[in-house]
Amino acid sequence: MRRLFFALLFVAAPAFAADDPAAAVNAFYAVYTAQHAQGGGIPDATVRLRFQPVLSPRLNKQLADAAAAQARLTAKVRNAVPPVLEGDIFSSLFEGATAWKVGACQTSAKTARCPVALTYTPPRAAAKAKPANWNDTVLLVNTPQGWKVDDVVYDAGFAFGNTGKLSDMLAMVLATNP
Numbered sequence: 001m002r003r004l005f006f007a008l009l010f011v012a013a014p015a016f017a018a019d020d021p022a023a024a025v026n027a028f029y030a031v032y033t034a035q036h037a038q039g040g041g042i043p044d045a046t047v048r049l050r051f052q053p054v055l056s057p058r059l060n061k062q063l064a065d066a067a068a069a070q071a072r073l074t075a076k077v078r079n080a081v082p083p084v085l086e087g088d089i090f091s092s093l094f095e096g097a098t099a100w101k102v103g104a105c106q107t108s109a110k111t112a113r114c115p116v117a118l119t120y121t122p123p124r125a126a127a128k129a130k131p132a133n134w135n136d137t138v139l140l141v142n143t144p145q146g147w148k149v150d151d152v153v154y155d156a157g158f159a160f161g162n163t164g165k166l167s168d169m170l171a172m173v174l175a176t177n178p
Contacts, residue, residue: 021105021112024147025138028054029100029116032090040087040096042067042173056141056148059167066173073177085173089166092136092156095120105140112140112147115155134158139165 031054035047043051048063055063066085088096103115115137122129134156141150152166162169 019146021107021114021140021147022102024054024140024149025102025105025114025116028138028149029097029102033098040089040094041085042070042089042170054149056143056150058141059148059150062167062170066170069174069177076177085169087162089162089169090152091118092134092154092158092161092163093118093120093132094161095122095132102138103135110142111150112142114138114140 028051031051035043035050043063044067048060048067051063052060070085087094091097097118098121099119101117103117105112105114115135117133117135120132122131136155137153138149139151139153140147150167154162154164154166157163
């Protein structure tokens with residue numbers, strides 16, 4: 001039943017997110033949590049296809065271009081080469097988020113900024129580990145198909161986490177292997 005709910009949510013996400021930036025962010029995180037167990041780094045083509053309805057055309061293109069740059073790098077190097085980006089790229093924390101809560105969005109006609117409170121709860125096997133809590137900001141653009149996630153600003157300031165913006169990290173991948 002739960003799997004059916006997430007399948008229906010995925011299919012309906014773009015429709016109900018069209019007029020509300022917060023709903024668009026929630027639709028993004030619904031796809032994100034369904035894909036989170038797949039691992040980190042630049043999503044492969046199958047995962048990018050699942051994200052496509054909730055991301056802006058610009059961010060979809062950046063992800064595809066970064067994946068192609070990673071593939072070119074891997075093809076050039078004879079030895080096994082680790083991915084340029086490892087861990088979760090959609091949040092400040094390497095392990096990613098397991099829960100989220102969208103705050104009040106600041107909206108103009110064409111853009112929106114939505115703060116998101118994120119939590120990572122370690123698996124039960126890591127009994128002594130405590131949950132991590134932080135905030136990131138999701139940037140959206142208003143497209144003809146409605147609000148779409150256009151970037152993520154990493155606001156947590158973790159010592160070993162992502163900093164800056166998702167789009168800057170993807171641009172770095174392209175710069176290292178044009």
